Amino acid sequence: MRAWVTLTALALSTFVYVTVETLPIGLLPQIAQSLGTSTSAVGLLVTAYGFVVVVATVPLTKLAHRWSRRRLLGVLLGVFAVATAVSALAQSYGSLLAARVAIALSQAVFWAIVTPAAASLFVPHVRGRAISILYTGSSAAPLLGVPAGTWLGQQAGWRVPFLALSAIGLVVLVVIVALMPDLPPGRSDADRGTAPDPGRYWTLVVATALMVTGAFVSFTYINPFLTGVSGFAESAIGPILLVRGLAGLAGVIVAGFVVGRWGWPSLVVVTAGQAVCLLVLYAFGANGAAAVVASAGAGFMLAGMAAVLGARVLEVAPGATDLASAGTSTAFNVGITAGALIGSALLTGAGVRSTALVGGLVTMAALIAVLAEPRLATRRAQTVGSVT
Structure with a gap:
């Protein structure tokens, strides 16, 4: 208790x-x-x-x-x-x-x-x-x-x-x-990664920065997207964001039940899921129902990713987990800033609809990084084995 x-x-x-x-x-x-x-x-x-x-x-x-x-x-x-x-x-x-x-x-x-x-x-x-x-x-x-x-x-x-x-x-x-x-520091088994691997960890840092960038390219400007592309009235934005928020809360809860058993696959699913949701938002955003579902789905995936990320760091941290968490936290905040800046440039150039497309494509790059994680870890293990 x-x-x-x-x-x-x-x-x-x-x-x-x-x-x-x-x-x-x-x-x-x-x-x-x-x-x-x-x-x-x-x-x-x-x-x-x-x-x-x-x-x-x-x-x-x-x-x-x-x-x-x-x-x-x-x-x-x-x-x-x-x-x-x-x-x-x-x-x-x-x-x-x-x-x-x-x-x-x-x-x-x-x-x-x-x-x-x-x-x-x-x-x-x-x-x-x-x-x-x-x-x-x-x-x-x-x-x-x-x-x-x-x-x-x-x-x-x-x-x-x-x-x-x-x-x-x-x-x-x-x-x-x-x-x-x-x-005292270092006395808990949570202070070190359970399966430390620098290759997996740095891949996780890169994937985090890319996925969060993709998310915030779109989410930072979701209000003008919903009004300008989907045709919603300004009064509808609050309820739509509430739906997205509830979906995010559900994403965290679901992630907590699956990440302990399926750590890397969970990360694959939430990354791929966000890419799909953002690309659907781009392709079918003019349809109000599709826009709401896609926006809520993206919120579910991003919030779930945050919980998965916390658990993955405890597994693959190559050293102390607090320093590893500092790295992923920095990557997360870099993604927020970069996403907002890219979205701003798109807003004044290609238009608000392009934020969903670019967000989806950046998230696809994150998915490539996540899928490469086991291969990088295997190559590292083979290299270590050949040296020893």
Whole structure:
């Protein structure tokens, strides 16, 4: 019971981190008016946040590598709670940006260690389900956290949801410090890959960057696609995104039940599934029903991929799993940034419909990388054998 309560707290921590990262998007006008700045400048609060995570994840994880997980999570959540409260109290754009950078620095390390930390609480045969539960928090954030935070900010002022997230972070911190075992680094079998293989790991990093890039080439501009290509009214976008969010939550849950037994095949399925969904969206996006189904299917596959990725890192990490997770987390965030940039270029050039096509083609490249993974591992084993 202690392990499951701790896991619930860790899942809630993923929820608050994802929510606080994207919450300014829903509160752009309120924050801009309050601080006397432009909405585009407030939008940069999200872009800068993501950039800090990309740049800082690997070096900060190396610096904190020898800390115990309980101590490190306590420090990170403490930074989160304080910096989020400072965000709520900020009286200038500069102070808000500085607070956001502090949160992003804590998140950079958080995503590197949270999966190994959750896995270390359980025996190997239930870790797939545990990781699935962990990632329900991050999947629920865009479905529940951001809409709820936006509504609360519209009703009570933009500062209130940030204060609420700070309070939740403090509760999570207390639970983790009180209940998580304080194991020294390297003492848990989850601290090392169960089947370490550098070839498989680096293939996983490349496939992650490509798949996430493909996903966000399309998803970043799904709103203009649904209105401009599928012909939906603006009022229908919210319900459609809700359907996609629910599909993503289902994807995480399903992945948790299959990844423990079928790790690499699970990754093949979610990658191929996303490619198919995006190409269907391109080919049949003018049909409203097909667009909704394809968008929901893509959400299912991407969210499932996140859970599969966490489990795969625990298998193939060539060294410490936290450093391996730092690499895949960086790849994930690079994919988000690259996808948004490519989609923006397509939007002003080939048009919004092309975002689904290019997203599908980039995902096909990710599928090629995933399919090559066993061959690369076999070649490596043969090379090692011939040398010895």
